[in-house]
Amino acid sequence: MGAKVNVDLDSFKWLYTEGLSDRKICKILGLSRYTLSKIRSELGLTPNQLRKKTVFDFKEFKRLYAEGKKDKEIAKALGFSLKKPGIHNEIGLPPLLGSLFSPKADETEFFKHYQQGKSTK
Numbered sequence: 001m002g003a004k005v006n007v008d009l010d011s012f013k014w015l016y017t018e019g020l021s022d023r024k025i026c027k028i029l030g031l032s033r034y035t036l037s038k039i040r041s042e043l044g045l046t047p048n049q050l051r052k053k054t055v056f057d058f059k060e061f062k063r064l065y066a067e068g069k070k071d072k073e074i075a076k077a078l079g080f081s082l083k084k085p086g087i088h089n090e091i092g093l094p095p096l097l098g099s100l101f102s103p104k105a106d107e108t109e110f111f112k113h114y115q116q117g118k119s120t121k
Contacts, residue, residue: 009039011028012029016045
């Protein structure tokens with residue numbers, strides 16, 4: 001069993017009500033994210049800031065693509081990183097398509113999936 005961690009619950013509650021993220025609260029209180037998660041769970045609280053879902057601007061993508069922009073330029077304009085894993089999840093593509101900007105991704109398949117509502121709008 002791990003060592004018992006003493007947590008100032010008043011400080012935690014104050015930081016939580018101020019809207020700080022788990023990561024910031026952990027840093028301030030010197031806690032692991034696991035410990036913080038357990039404390040929140042015991043108090044019946046949810047994380048203040050869940051991971052933001054990226055809104056994919058399909059019209060902008062089509063415009064940039066039609067202009068012949070490179071993958072890197074499209075990614076930068078839309079606020080994505082080519083190095084970021086799981087980008088397909090963030091823009092609502094099914095995993096079988098892989099990364100939107102992958103040279104292996106079939107654009108016809110991408111547009112078909114988008115039109116079928118399998119991608120965010």
